[in-house]
Amino acid sequence: MAPELAPWDPAGPAEVQRLFSRQPAPWWVAGGYAVELAAGRRLREHGDIDVLLLRRDQLAVQQALAGWEWWAADPPGTLRPWRRDERLPAGVHDIWCRRSASSPWRIQVMLDESAGDEWGSRRARHLRRPIAEIGGRTADGIPFLAPEIQLFYKAANPRPKDEFDFAAVLPSLDAAQRRWLADAIATTCGAHPWLPALVPADAPRDPG
Numbered sequence: 001m002a003p004e005l006a007p008w009d010p011a012g013p014a015e016v017q018r019l020f021s022r023q024p025a026p027w028w029v030a031g032g033y034a035v036e037l038a039a040g041r042r043l044r045e046h047g048d049i050d051v052l053l054l055r056r057d058q059l060a061v062q063q064a065l066a067g068w069e070w071w072a073a074d075p076p077g078t079l080r081p082w083r084r085d086e087r088l089p090a091g092v093h094d095i096w097c098r099r100s101a102s103s104p105w106r107i108q109v110m111l112d113e114s115a116g117d118e119w120g121s122r123r124a125r126h127l128r129r130p131i132a133e134i135g136g137r138t139a140d141g142i143p144f145l146a147p148e149i150q151l152f153y154k155a156a157n158p159r160p161k162d163e164f165d166f167a168a169v170l171p172s173l174d175a176a177q178r179r180w181l182a183d184a185i186a187t188t189c190g191a192h193p194w195l196p197a198l199v200p201a202d203a204p205r206d207p208g
Contacts, residue, residue, distance in 0.1 A: 003071055003079045003096070009104035010049040013037065016107065017142045020064045025057035028135040028145040030110055035165040037138050038147040043168050044161065048108050052145050054119070054131070055111040058088055061095055065107070071096045093122055121149075123156065124188045148173060148181040155185050155194060166194060 011019070013029050020027045029037060031050030036043045053060060062070060062084060070082040073094035082088070082095060088111065095109040113120040119134045121127040135145050147169050154162035173181070182198040 006098065007104045008048050009106060010046060011106045013049070013138075013142050013144075014140070016049060016051055017140075019107075020051065020060075023060040023063040025053060025060035026131065026143070027057075027060070028052045028143045030145045030150060031108075032161060032165055034135075034145040034150045035147050035169050037142060037144040038136065038150075039169050039172055040138075044164060048105070050108050050110050052110050052112055054114045055088075055090070056114055058095075058109075058111055059085065061097070061109050065097050067099075068106075069098050069100060069103075071098075121152070121184075123153065124184065126187070127152070127184055146177070148177040148184075151181055151194075152184045152188075155181075155189060155192060158194075166197075170197060 013033055016029060028034065028051070029049070030052040031048070032044070032046050033049055036046075062082075071079040072082040072088055072092050073079055073096065075091055077094075079096060088095075090113075093111050095111070096105050097107045097109065098105045112122050113125070114131060115128075117131055118128045119131045129149075133146075134149055135143050137143050151166055151169070154165060158166070178198045182195055185192045185195060185198075
C-alpha cells in the first residue's frame with residue numbers, strides 16, 4: 001500500500017509513553033490529545049496522535065521506535081523514507097511512523113525548534129519559552145504540550161475539531177495562559193475570532 005493511502009490506528013498516550021520512555025530526550029504528547037490531557041477528561045475521538053520533540057533530538061525517534069518504518073513529510077507533504085541517522089532540515093517538521101509496510105500509521109512526530117534551554121515556535125520564532133515550561137504531566141506521568149501552545153498552532157487555520165478543542169479547554173486556562181495565547185495569536189495572525197474570548201472587552205488592561 002502506498003504510504004499516503006495507508007490507514008491510521010493511532011497509539012494511545014500510554015503506549016506512546018512506554019515507547020518514548022526508552023530514550024532520554026524530552027518529548028510531549030501534542031495535538032488534540034494534548035488538549036485532552038490538559039483538560040483531564042475525554043473530549044472527542046482522535047484520528048491520529050502527535051508527539052512533539054525538539055529538532056535537536058530528532059534521532060531519538062529512531063531510538064524509541066527501533067524496528068519501525070519512519071517517513072519524513074517533505075513540504076508540501078510528500079512522504080518519503082527517513083534514513084537511519086539522517087538529520088532532517090529545518091523545513092521538515094513531520095515524521096510518520098508505523099511498525100511495517102503492511103501496518104497502519106501509529107504515531108506522527110512533530111519537530112520544533114530550540115536554542116540552548118529555550119523552545120522556539122517553528123511558526124513564529126519570536127515566541128520563545130524555557131523548555132522546562134512548555135508542558136505538564138498527567139497523574140500517570142505522561143508529558144503533554146501546554147494547551148496554550150497547542151492552541152496557538154491550531155489557531156492558524158482552525159478546523160471544526162480545533163474550534164471544539166478551544167471551547168472545551170478555555171475555561172481551564174488561567175490568566176497567564178490566556179494572555180500568552182492572545183498575544184501569540186495577535187502578533188502572528190492579527191484579528192482572530194478567538195481573541196474576544198481570551199481577552200474580553202471589559203477585562204482590565206495592563207497599564208504598562
